[in-house]
Amino acid sequence: MSDRAVIEGEVEQGPNEETPWTIDVQTVGDGSNPSSSTMKVFEMPARTDVTDDVTSGAMSESGTVITTETIKSLEENKRYLVEIYYTQAGSKRDNHFFIRCKEPT
Numbered sequence: 334m335s336d337r338a339v340i341e342g343e344v345e346q347g348p349n350e351e352t353p354w355t356i357d358v359q360t361v362g363d364g365s366n367p368s369s370s371t372m373k374v375f376e377m378p379a380r381t382d383v384t385d386d387v388t389s390g391a392m393s394e395s396g397t398v399i400t401t402e403t404i405k406s407l408e409e410n411k412r413y414l415v416e417i418y419y420t421q422a423g424s425k426r427d428n429h430f431f432i433r434c435k436e437p438t
Contacts, residue, residue: 343412343431351405353390356417356428359397367419367426370399375414377431383413394419407434 370392388402
């Protein structure tokens with residue numbers, strides 16, 4: 334796992350779930366609060382940009398925590414890459430994690 338991957342690396346989300354995910358960037362760079370957050374969601378392995386199809390709402394920052402747009406309408410048995418871009422102390426940063434769409438067992 335690269336140092337830009339969040340600790341969880343890969344999370345699961347069901348096809349009927351609508352989830353805003355959070356990441357804490359306190360241990361990134363100088364640990365200062367992020368700003369200007371944006372995101373992209375890619376269907377893997379082709380890395381097809383599906384952001385407009387699977388997100389709604391807006392991102393937010395509170396202290397060192399970034400909350401993504403709500404991620405929804407994922408297709409079962411598919412894997413998605415979520416890339417989060419932000420500014421921290423004047424530096425452009427990005428982190429990522431994967432979502433595997435799976436029905437709960």
